[in-house]
Amino acid sequence: MDDLAGMHWDSLQFDSGGATPIYRQLSDRLAGWIREGALADGSRLPPTRELAGRLGLNRTTVAAAYEALEQEGLLQAHVGRGSFVSAPARPAARLDWEARWKPSLAAPQTLAPAEAGALNFASWRPAAEPWAIERLRRAATEVLAARGPAILDLGPAEGYPPLRELLWAQMKREGIAQPGDELLITSGCQQGLDLAAKVLVGPGETVLLEDPVYPGARDLFRAAGAEVRGVEVGPGGVSMADLEQELARSRPRLMVLTPSFQNPTGASLSLDARREVLRLASRFQVPVVENDVYAGLRYKGNRTASLKELDTQGLVIHLRSFSKAAFPGLRVGWLVAPRAVARRLAAAKQLTDLHTDQLSQAVLARLAEDGTLAKRRERLRSAGAVRLEAALEAARRELPEGAGVWTPEGGAHLWVRLGEPSDASELALRARAHKLLFVPGRYFAVRRPQTSALRFTFAGAEPDEIRRGFEILGRLARARPSRAAAGTRHGIPALV
């Protein structure tokens, strides 16, 4: 019985000079046919002798191929009857995964991508200019030539030593690294938050965040099972009265603050407020994670000392990142903390991803040395200053009466308040129809959805685009008297 007369046996060609033995070439092809269904489940393969003859192969070669297929579970041999295809079945009774997610996990949010040609004020990433890419190419070539074996081998959890030393010196110069501190390189600032959650926050414990806040922080701590509480943010950053009240009431394990150019509001804490944060942290003995990711993006005014610089009691874990001023596709950030904390975080990091990618660490070290990062930051600052001015000016001119913005001195975001009652989500939907993208305020809420506010990210757009954006925004905000917010949740254009 020649079961498989219809098969294209003659299409089987073998390469006798290659590294893969002939029997393996044969079994691989047959396995492919079985998986594709070309050889049906239960069908009988030709006897080894017969197939060997047809293919001009040794019989033992075909027998070895059949044995390999048996081993892979694709063939079953029955003595005296032959070899039968045992195709992987795909039956209906599948595991019910839906019942298995940890209860703390929110359903993943869908991020609607920005359409081409839209005016995108929903997100910003520093675009890599050709000169910067060229420098990065050169840096990659140089570091691989000089230290290829070390870069491509496993490295220390704490970070690639040359980059770590360089950042440590920088942190000392900035007054951030103190005696007794240690520096840990992370896979971006987001990982700094993840490690803090892993080391310091147990399920059911409370974490204080700003409200509104960067959703990636809120969702991370919620997913870790924490109880997340929000502290109200005003134009001068978190409210001290609210912070004190929340500290007294909920005795949190941790507070996470972005003292400069907070996402989404752009608000910054004054020096006095920073001192007060530390007094409160000390009084309630609550550690502070200082997310200083926008640190380098001040466009005007004087630099205010970071919480870490002002901290004299080892209360602060200071998070930084290359992503806002270098290249966000390279996932490298760092943190500075009292040594005991940094070491625990490093141990947690080792269990998370062993260490941060070393090629990117080495490239960034090189770009820090050769001045590329400084030059890039300078250019981002010049561009940012012009864009911020354009945005503030356009907001003043275009927004309807009762609406307004807070006025940051740096960063990427403007917080636009439309005046009550307005529904920024509904407005975002109409704006999208006009190819204008921004993120409605409620997306950033911890507990108090600011339905009449929105985040307008100015840092990635040209002044002309910003002016057009505000013109459309103002027109749409005036066009339909806004209704009280009761709308459904709309598509979320971006995460960062």
Place this chain on the structure above:
Amino acid sequence: MDDLAGMHWDSLQFDSGGATPIYRQLSDRLAGWIREGALADGSRLPPTRELAGRLGLNRTTVAAAYEALEQEGLLQAHVGRGSFVSAPARPAARLDWEARWKPSLAAPQTLAPAEAGALNFASWRPAAEPWAIERLRRAATEVLAARGPAILDLGPAEGYPPLRELLWAQMKREGIAQPGDELLITSGCQQGLDLAAKVLVGPGETVLLEDPVYPGARDLFRAAGAEVRGVEVGPGGVSMADLEQELARSRPRLMVLTPSFQNPTGASLSLDARREVLRLASRFQVPVVENDVYAGLRYKGNRTASLKELDTQGLVIHLRSFSKAAFPGLRVGWLVAPRAVARRLAAAKQLTDLHTDQLSQAVLARLAEDGTLAKRRERLRSAGAVRLEAALEAARRELPEGAGVWTPEGGAHLWVRLGEPSDASELALRARAHKLLFVPGRYFAVRRPQTSALRFTFAGAEPDEIRRGFEILGRLARARPSRAAAGTRHGIPALV
């Protein structure tokens, strides 16, 4: 009163052509002096007019510098009295971090580095050969030229699209990716485990692992608060009887298995045993994380189908990595799982580190396309085959009576059993004095420390070194009749 007559004011030089304004250059220098203690806490700075005269600057410039220092908290102005240094104090009352670690966190283990010149059988990483580094350099240059802006921008959580497509095609060819599955790129295989813990395991819930097991898996799930239980591993992999009993008894949320060349034992499950694992997983409705990180490192015998290939009920999350056969310093791995699972894992990944480093993803995609990875795997396989033979042969010859090894067909590790009663930790200590490094068995224990066994990692050494290693090991094992294990825990040479 000229308070600071001793200061080297004349050392202050200013660059009037630079991007940094003069007042900022002055305040930066003064901030440095304050932080270094050169300007002591409480000392009075010269009046602005006086310092301006001394430095040849405009008085407003000096005033602006003082204001900047005030803003940074380094100076306090008292009307009518002058400006006083307010150096950051470092008092004693520091936060008690030790009371704050999550109880599930073990103290970090110290990894003793291998001495230079030692015979290192404690760990293995594929060394990057010059030809491979050269290809990698070329790949980096090419991908940055072709797709620099996309690579350096933020990317999707699921992975860099070209690499993801390429791996998906490979996984389909291997029979691992099924209709309804999805592929997620991870920051190494370790992250696959971390994400599974985040999505599927709550605190106090049980996870089944092999015993002995890769410590990075055990410690990760413990740190996540899980109850970790071990299933006994024999020469043929986990014991089916023990697995069934543990499944019935502890109803775990998850089991994690390495069916091929398990770390540390080198043991592999037979095809029948794999089918039985899936039957049990289905019967108890327990998902399986299949850690197939050694998949490409078979040196002899036929490939056995992976659990994922045999799975017809969507029970398996299949983990892979580039690190064992490419470059471990590039932290890139991937997983294949039923779509709903893969998407949850992707959402968890986004909260963990946004996405995997894109430069390394792009470089690895290029090296997969141009055949470099295949060539490298081929060379690792040839070297591994010779090394495995040398190790098995030397073990037979050198080990004392009553001792022996299990005989893997691939991977990196041999499991050496010294015979009872022996203390492999004590032996490791004596061996270290002879510059011979291996990892004692108890390091890998979940619940049953195998005090008389050790892991001998053969894959990174030349046959000559392997023979010398076993010669020393045999001699030391014979030299002192081993005592029952009661020793303390010795330094741990390596994690992977």
